[in-house]
Each structure stands twice: as structure tokens, then as C-alpha cells.
Amino acid sequence: MIDGFWSMGGYARYVWPCFGFAAAVLAWNLWSARRHLAAARLRTARALAMAASERA
Amino acid sequence: MWTWFYRLASPPYVYRVAAKLTPWFLALAALAIGYGVIDGLVFAPPDYQQGDAFRIIYVHVPSAWLSLFAYTMMAVAGAIALIWRIKMGHAVAACVRSHRRIVHAARARDGFAVGKAHVGHLLGVGSSTDFGADLLFLYVGVMSLRPAFEDAGRGDRAAALLAIVGVVNVPIIHYSVVWWNSLHQAATVAKIGKPSMPGSMLWPLLSMFLGFTLFYGAGTVSSIAR
Numbered sequence: 001m002i003d004g005f006w007s008m009g010g011y012a013r014y015v016w017p018c019f020g021f022a023a024a025v026l027a028w029n030l031w032s033a034r035r036h037l038a039a040a041r042l043r044t045a046r047a048l049a050m051a052a053s054e055r056a
Numbered sequence: 057m058w059t060w061f062y063r064l065a066s067p068p069y070v071y072r073v074a075a076k077l078t079p080w081f082l083a084l085a086a087l088a089i090g091y092g093v094i095d096g097l098v099f100a101p102p103d104y105q106q107g108d109a110f111r112i113i114y115v116h117v118p119s120a121w122l123s124l125f126a127y128t129m130m131a132v133a134g135a136i137a138l139i140w141r142i143k144m145g146h147a148v149a150a151c152v153r154s155h156r157r158i159v160h161a162a163r164a165r166d167g168f169a170v171g172k173a174h175v176g177h178l179l180g181v182g183s184s185t186d187f188g189a190d191l192l193f194l195y196v197g198v199m200s201l202r203p204a205f206e207d208a209g210r211g212d213r214a215a216a217l218l219a220i221v222g223v224v225n226v227p228i229i230h231y232s233v234v235w236w237n238s239l240h241q242a243a244t245v246a247k248i249g250k251p252s253m254p255g256s257m258l259w260p261l262l263s264m265f266l267g268f269t270l271f272y273g274a275g276t277v278s279s280i281a282r
Contacts (some may be wrong), residue, residue, distance in 0.1 A: 005098070009108035019093070022115035026271060027090075033278045 065142040074277040081274035096260035103257075114260060118268035124226050126272065127191060130198070131223045134216025146212040148280060149219065150202070172207030191229060194222040 009019045063069050096114035103110035130149050137145025198215045205211035253261075 008111065009102055010108035011107060014109055015111050018112045018115050019097075022119065029271070029275050033275050037278065 065144045067144060067147075070144055070280060074280040078274050078278045081270045081277065085274060087272035088263045088270060090267075092260045092264035092267055096257075096264065100257045100260055101254075110157075110257075114264050115179060117261060118264045121265060122268050122272055123191065124229060125269065126188045127195065127219070128223060128226055129276075131216075131219040134219045138216050138220075146216065148276075149212075151215060191222065191225050194218070194225060198222070 006012060071258045092114060096111055100111070102108045133149040136142055136147075137149065198218050201217040201218055202208075203210040205214060
């Protein structure tokens with residue numbers, strides 16, 4: 001039964017890459033959003049630090 | 057109602073709401089996609105004609121829906137920004153744009169796989185893929201137009217206008233499977249009347265629709281929040 005599931009009735013080479021690609025796309029979206037958020041936080045922290053040093 | 061509408065356009069309010077919504081959207085998306093994948097791959101019966109290859113619809117159809125939905129959202133946000141001169145509209149349109157290209161890629165890849173599995177040719181399923189490619193080119197145009205202007209405001213307005221013009225393609229893509237002869241099946245779920253699909257196949261599909269939309273929503277609101 002497990003073999004039947006993985007072979008997808010002979011269409012495994014079409015079905016699994018589609019699901020794999022979709023999973024990769026979702027993961028990439030998540031990773032990219034987190035990376036951009038971290039970069040935005042860093043930029044903001046630097047800008048705040050520069051503003052504070054100029055005031056001082 | 058107008059007060060609420062203008063409050064929605066206020067950046068501090070939008071940032072606060074967006075930051076609160078992101079984890080909820082992500083959690084609900086994970087639940088919906090998890091259920092859809094397990095039910096769609098394990099419990100849904102094979103199709104009488106396409107066998108197990110039909111299971112590709114559980115990623116292809118939500119990706120196709122999302123590519124049309126996101127384009128429409130981008131145009132609506134652009135229209136709001138142009139008509140009411142609300143700058144937040146341009147920001148939302150830019151956030152929608154930033155996540156959209158990859159959905160197109162997923163949709164096209166699955167469409168090609170269906171064509172290859174059943175017809176032996178990558179472009180076997182026809183018109184929907186062609187018009188989807190048109191929409192992708194329009195999207196690339198919108199992406200490239202904005203930075204082409206030195207004045208960011210003018211770039212935003214030009215991109216919004218192009219996005220609005222491109223909306224004409226959305227119903228054409230949706231109905232292309234009916235208007236033109238192709239191997240792509242006609243509407244099964246989004247049509248007048250009862251869906252021509254048994255519940256055991258339909259529920260995982262609806263769950264994947266919801267999951268993909270929420271996931272995309274999470275990506276967009278987290279972009280707005282930053």
C-alpha cells in the first residue's frame with residue numbers, strides 16, 4: 001500500500017515534483033519575508049542610532 | 057464607514073493591524089494546507105480518467121487562483137491609490153507585487169506537468185497557460201515600470217495604471233478554457249450550480265484554496281508591516 005502511495009499509480013514523476021516545487025515556493029516566500037524583515041529592522045536600528053549620535 | 061475607510065489608509069494603523077494579523081494568517085494557512093495535502097494525497101480517490109495524476113490539481117488550481125487573485129488585488133490597490141490619492145494603496149500594491157511572481161512559476165510548472173502526463177507535451181493544456189503567460193509578462197512590465205521613473209510617485213502612478221489596464225486579462229484567462237478548444241477541463245468548482253466534483257475530492261481542494269490564500273495574505277501583510 002505504501003509503495004502504491006509513492007508510485008501514485010505510475011504518475012509519481014509528475015505528481016511529486018509538483019508538490020515539491022509548491023513546497024519550495026512556499027518555503028522560499030516565508031524565508032524571503034523573514035530575511036527582508038530582519039534587514040528592515042537592521043536599517044531602522046542603524047538610522048535610529050545615527051539620529052541619536054547626531055543629537056548627542 | 058468613510059472614517060473607517062480613511063483609518064485603514066493611515067500607515068500607523070495599518071502597520072499595527074498587519075503585525076497582529078501575520079501569525080494568525082500563518083497558523084491558519086498551515087492548518088488548511090496540512091489538511092488539504094493529507095486529505096488530497098491520501099484519502100481522496102483517484103480520478104476515473106486521469107488516475108492519481110489528478111492530484112496535481114491540489115497545488116495547480118490554488119496557484120492559478122492565487123495568480124489571478126493577486127493580480128486583481130494589485131490593480132484594486134492601485135485604483136484606490138489613484139482615485140482617492142491614498143499612498144497606502146501604492147504600498148499595498150508593491151507588497152502584493154513582491155510575492156506574486158513565484159506563484160506564477162508554480163502555476164505554470166504544474167500546468168506543464170499535467171500536459172506532459174496526459175498529452176506527452178509540455179504545452180498540452182493550451183489557452184489558459186498562454187493567457188497566464190500574458191499576465192506574467194504584464195506583471196513583469198508593472199514591476200519594471202515603477203523603478204524606471206526617478207520620481208517614485210510618478211513610478212507608482214504609472215505602475216498602478218498599467219496594472220488596472222491588465223485586469224482585462226483576468227476574466228479572459230478564467231473563461232479561456234470555455235471559449236477556446238483545449239484539453240484543459242471546463243470550470244468544475246467556480247461555476248453556476250453545484251460543483252461537478254464529489255465531496256471527497258472537493259474538500260481538500262477548498263482547504264488548499266483557503267490555505268494558499270491565507271499564506272499569501274500572511275506574506276503580503278508581513279511585507280506591509282515592515
